Amino acid sequence: MRRAAGPASAPREVLGEGWHRGAGTAHAEVAALADARARGIDVRGATAVVTLEPCNHTGRTGPCVDALLDAGVAEVIYAVDDPNPAAAGGAVRLQASGVTVHSGLEEAAAGELIRAWATPARLGRPFVTLKLALTLDGKIAAADGTSQWITSPTTRAHAHGVRARVDAIAVGTGTALADDPALTARTPDGALLPEQPLRVVLGNRELPASAQLRDDRAPLLQLRTHDVTAALSELAARNIHHVLVEGGATVAAALLRADVVDELHVYLAPLLLGEGTAAVAPFGVGTLAEARRWRFDAPEPLAPDVFLRARRTTNPTPEGA
Known part of the structure; x- marks a missing residue:
């Protein structure tokens, strides 16, 4: 005023x-x-x-x-x-x-x-950020399943800052059962931040009573479906404007297959594993011409890692092709 x-x-x-x-x-x-x-x-x-x-x-x-x-x-x-x-x-x-x-x-x-806020009004679903924390060769876990920690404390603090700014954090039941995540927004010393997003689990498998997601630190919603479009519609109906999807590879693939990812948050660690779990499962791309194209913002150093944010692009082929 x-x-x-x-x-x-x-x-x-x-x-x-x-x-x-x-x-x-x-x-x-x-x-x-x-x-x-x-x-x-x-x-x-x-x-x-x-x-x-x-x-x-x-x-x-x-x-x-x-x-x-x-x-x-x-x-x-x-x-x-x-x-x-x-x-x-x-x-x-x-x-x-x-x-x-x-x-x-x-x-x-x-x-x-206001792009995240406006997305439900335009598309009837929340703005979707897909987070990928991975090695230089695109792995999110080693061959024996270990994944803590691929990225540094500085990177994890950055990721918690993002968590604090979204309305919901979503994972599949596979990640929920394998990692027992808390999905809370915390300070570097582990204290809860004042505002906590809704914790969302996609899938039908039951979470154990001892799961961290069942504690009282933040609300929990389990959407018993593998239909990501239906899940996003349900979240929009609950006034969720921005959802951060943190795993796993199957859920990431389902979102990409449905073409509902608005931006990628990629935390790239200077590690090579050779074998291990890929960040994204196959989602229907069979040839290079079908590849989804993204546009990077300026990289942000998070020593020793790098943060990359990529936006959707309508350009179907790389420049100069």
Whole structure:
């Protein structure tokens, strides 16, 4: 929430700031208005600068458009149109009520920022990140099944930071039974982070009563299906926007076969095993021409490992082919 200081091109005074903290909580506009009130500031005539078009519907919270109009905001600048048809229309209503509206400011950067949140509205499923922690020759475990630890403590701390930012972490029953993972987000010294994602297990096999996934450190959901499309639809219905899939090779292959992976998180360790478990089981690619193509972001050193994030690409063949 900002107020102009002098000419329109001059810097604007920040009156209040806010962001959406999660499902059922105040949206960014309402949080910013509340912050301004807490500072004792009247925002009548001010400008609201927001990432997403203010919503125009009642869900778990009321319409942000109503809050802005009730506060007397005179101008709204936003980056991205709301992709949810049920919530869209805020810009039109604001303009009809006499508010000046500008859209498209830093649209590309904002779209990147909210890509995980917007995916359920666009595709009816969560944004899917597939995590692979592997050796230089593509193995996630040695021939005898040992896999702790392929990557370094620095890399594992990075991975826990990612866990803390997603809504759910998913594995198959094979990984759950073989590794007995906790799937919690923790600090480097092992303490639980304040926010814990939903732990999801895909498959029909029963988890033992002693499994770490059955403790009370974070909620657990077992989806007794091997249909990853159905599983993702169920997660979307539970308001899960971003799911991190951590294993195993069979689940990874099923997701890739269904073409529902949005990004890859690859933690590459400087090890060679020769034999061992491949990161991904076969998923239907029989020739190089059928290979799925991805685009790397800049690599991030996590000494001695390297973190690579790869995005889906529509380019069917490598450049220069």
